[in-house]
Amino acid sequence: MSQEQQIAIEERFARVFNDKSFKERLTSADFEKYINAKKRLSFQKHDTIFEDGETPKGVYFLDKGAAKLSKSGAFGKDQILRFIKEGDIIGYRSLLCGENFQAKAEAMTDIECIFLPAEVFMYLLEVDPQLSFVMLQKISYELGESSNTITFLAQKTVRERLAEILILLEQKLGVDPEGFIKISLTREEIANIIGTATESAIRLISEFKQDSLIEVDGRNIKILNHDKLMKLGHVVL
Secondary structure: OOHHHHHHHHHHHHHHOOHHHHHHHOOHHHHHHHHHHOEEEEEOOOOEEEOOOOOOOEEEEEEEOOEEEEEEOOOOOEEEEEEEOOOOEEOHHHHHHOOOOOOEEEEOOOEEEEEEEHHHHHHHHHHOHHHHHHHHHHHHHHHHHHHHHHHHHHHOOHHHHHHHHHHHHHHHHOEOOOOOEOOOOOHHHHHHHHOOOHHHHHHHHHHHHHOOOEEEEOOEEEEOOHHHHHHHHOOOO
16 A cells, blocks of 8 residues: 555544544534543653453554554563554554454653543444444455565565665654654664564674664664665565
């Protein structure tokens, strides 16, 4: 999926999932149910939002901050599945499937979010066709992302995977005023994403820096040459 299509889906979801839009579409009674049920929650960096195996109690809409979904492997090593940014909603897949959470959600920055209890979220999906449609689009998009991840890990070299993930992280999370990708990742986390040893990730990041593809400031990374990085990673946006 192109970046433009992804942005369109995100913008459509943002237009639908907010108090003003709900008030315009829902009956007075349904809107009152929504307003009374939602709660504003705060999480600090490294806090767990929900655990792998936990029973879903509702969905979380991020107003501010970023989070990651990860799953522990057979040897206790966490695998990062995807990143969650402002304007994203998490917790709905397991809720819709009627199963426990299949991943852990952890705050990567301080987070402000809206929590909507399961029964109210499910009710809104029944009575609000626009919400149901944008959720269907989000699910379809994320299914495509999962398919791309399988190809990403199976068919690309580690060097190509690092180039691609840096481009995708910038696309997904944006940059700060100085141009650095908005989230700072440890070398172990980067290695985890691209499926290699931490030592290999450290070496590749150093090579990218020497080749003037990126700038590194501690854990922060800025892309200096998008064209070369995209060509190296065979990225098409």
